[in-house]
Amino acid sequence: MRVSVIGGSTITSEEAATAETVGKLLAERGHTVVCGGLGGVMEATCRGADAAGGDTIGILPTEDRTDANDYVDVAIATGIGHARNGMVVLNGDAVIAIDGGPGTLSEIGFSGVFARPIVGLGTHEVDHVESVETPAEAVEYVETAVGE
Numbered sequence: 001m002r003v004s005v006i007g008g009s010t011i012t013s014e015e016a017a018t019a020e021t022v023g024k025l026l027a028e029r030g031h032t033v034v035c036g037g038l039g040g041v042m043e044a045t046c047r048g049a050d051a052a053g054g055d056t057i058g059i060l061p062t063e064d065r066t067d068a069n070d071y072v073d074v075a076i077a078t079g080i081g082h083a084r085n086g087m088v089v090l091n092g093d094a095v096i097a098i099d100g101g102p103g104t105l106s107e108i109g110f111s112g113v114f115a116r117p118i119v120g121l122g123t124h125e126v127d128h129v130e131s132v133e134t135p136a137e138a139v140e141y142v143e144t145a146v147g148e
Helices: 015-027 041-051 081-090 102-113 137-144
Strands: 002-005 033-034 056-060 076-077 095-096 117-119
Touching: 002 015, 002 081, 002 102, 015 033, 015 081, 015 095, 015 137, 033 041, 041 056, 041 081, 081 102, 081 117, 095 102, 095 137, 102 117, 117 137
Parallel strands: 002 033, 002 095, 033 056, 056 076, 095 117
Antiparallel strands: none
């Protein structure tokens, strides 16, 4: 399955470690990571997936595929800025949110619009977001929600 991982572009080392573990666990379980393709949570998640031999897709806000972080396997340039947030969510079967600001909050909103199950690790508290404490719980939640 494809899992969209969303979150802040500026993060702490603890948040980076959480995102990297999420990416690693997703890859180890055969899932593809979909993200916004840039830094912060996006890069850390892709780095974890890459280290575990997984596949990553980055849907970029810019017109240049080379803007993707070094761990994105497939970079998709959109040139539409934050409007690409809907595309990030739409291209996953489920969503994991880690930390995040207003951009992440918009993606959380799109998870409701597109009826994607979503789980959060230290992110915005929104009614349709299941909150968990660990990366393993987040991965287990999306697998169960999608029926994997």
